[in-house]
Amino acid sequence: MADISPNSSPLTFTASSLDGSANPGIPEAFFLNKTQLMLLMTPVILFSLTVHEYSHGKVAFLLGDDTAKRLGRLSFNPMRHLDILGVLFFYFVGFGWAKPVPVDSRNFGSPRRDMMYVAIAGPLSNIALAVGCSFFIRLISPEFSYLFVILAYGIWINVALAIFNMIPMYPLDGSSVLKGMVSHNVAEKLSSLDRFGAFLILGIFLMDHFANTGILGTILMLPINYSVFFLSQETFPMIIQVLKASFA
Numbered sequence: 001m002a003d004i005s006p007n008s009s010p011l012t013f014t015a016s017s018l019d020g021s022a023n024p025g026i027p028e029a030f031f032l033n034k035t036q037l038m039l040l041m042t043p044v045i046l047f048s049l050t051v052h053e054y055s056h057g058k059v060a061f062l063l064g065d066d067t068a069k070r071l072g073r074l075s076f077n078p079m080r081h082l083d084i085l086g087v088l089f090f091y092f093v094g095f096g097w098a099k100p101v102p103v104d105s106r107n108f109g110s111p112r113r114d115m116m117y118v119a120i121a122g123p124l125s126n127i128a129l130a131v132g133c134s135f136f137i138r139l140i141s142p143e144f145s146y147l148f149v150i151l152a153y154g155i156w157i158n159v160a161l162a163i164f165n166m167i168p169m170y171p172l173d174g175s176s177v178l179k180g181m182v183s184h185n186v187a188e189k190l191s192s193l194d195r196f197g198a199f200l201i202l203g204i205f206l207m208d209h210f211a212n213t214g215i216l217g218t219i220l221m222l223p224i225n226y227s228v229f230f231l232s233q234e235t236f237p238m239i240i241q242v243l244k245a246s247f248a
Contacts, residue, residue, distance in 0.1 A: 031245070032145065032146075032149065032245070034245065034246070037149065037242070037245060037246045038091060038246070040146060040149050040150055040153065041090070041091070041153050041157075041246065043150075044150060044153040044154050044157055045087055045090045045096070045153075045157060046078040046082070046087075047078070048126060048129060048154070048157050048158050048161055049078065049081055049082075049086070049087075049096075049097070049098035049161070050076055050077075050078045050081050050098070051076075051125050051126070051129060052098060052122040052123075052125055052126055052161060052165075053073065053081040053098050053099070053100070053101045053122065054074065054075065054076060054081075054101075054125075055121040055122050055124070055125035056068070056100075056101040056103065056118055056119070056121055056122050057069070057073050057074045057101040057103075058074060058121070059117055059118045059121040060101070060103045060114075060118045061074060063107075063108055063109070063114045063117065063118065064107045064108055064109065064114075065103055065104050065105070065107035065108060066107070067102045067103060067104045067107070068101045068102060068103065071102055073101050073102065081098040081099050081101075082098065082099065083096075083097060083098050083099040086098055086099075090157065092247075097165075100171065103115070103118055112179060112180050112184070112187055113180050115176045115179070115180060116176055116177050116179065116180025116181065117180075118176070119173040119174075119175075119176035119177050119180075120173065120177050122161075122165060122173050123161070123162040123163075123165050123166050123173055124162075126158040126159070126161040126162040126165075127158065127159075127162050129154060129158040130154065130155050130158035130159045130162070130227075130231060131231065132154075133151045133152075133154030133155045133158070133231075134151075134155050134231035134232050136151055137151040137152065137154075137155065137232060137235050137239075138232070138233065138234070138235060142235075142238055148235075148238070148242075149242050152232075152235075152238070152239040152242045152243075153242070155228055155231055155232055155239065156224075156228055156239065156242075156243060159224055159227045159228050159231070160220070160224055163220060163223050163224050163227065164220060167219070169197045169200065169201060170193070170194035170197030170198070171194075171197060171198055172197075172201075175190070175194070175197065178190065179191065204216055
């Protein structure tokens with residue numbers, strides 16, 4: 001992901017506001033090393049991705065397609081949904097993906113509409129998880145540093161997953177959502193462009209990483225930061241500090 005520091009969005013903070021020595025409200029125990037942070041991030045990543053993919057499969061099953069169930073993907077076992085590259089992206093970039101749940105739209109009564117419902121189920125599940133984490137993070141004291149960090153990751157990762165996946169570009173969920181909202185003719189024209197989607201996303205990733213174009217940062221960071229801020233309110237500066245320590 002592009003720069004995740006507070007200066008990457010209008011929600012800026014002074015250096016002193018993110019410095020434990022200048023902010024007595026942040027205890028020394030809050031400052032964990034990067035290895036500890038990665039260990040705390042791992043179960044959050046796996047759980048968030050599992051819920052996302054399970055939600056796709058469950059909604060597909062409810063709408064008449066049992067493909068995910070037959071292939072063992074209607075499961076809360078994270079190993080069934082694990083995509084190693086997608087998880088590594090979380091550690092090094094700040095967001096990633098899981099192995100897509102197989103869906104056969106021919107089993108649906110209204111394939112285009114039902115695929116839209118299946119697609120949006122994943123991001124909505126992540127929004128629900130982010131809201132839940134934001135509720136609890138505002139109830140606990142930052143002195144419970146490990147729990148605070150886990151909840152901070154829970155908010156950030158799930159917001160990032162939801163927003164990233166809603167980009168209307170195949171193979172992301174937003175592509176199927178968009179196709180379900182437009183006319184049949186327009187949906188067919190969009191589908192004809194699907195074969196370019198993955199290459200385009202990969203190209204943008206590579207340009208951001210090697211040429212510092214900041215394309216994804218421009219598209220994603222503003223809605224992600226504002227969403228995290230809206231959910232976390234007064235705990236937002238400390239969440240940003242966790243992210244700076246994790247991805248810097």
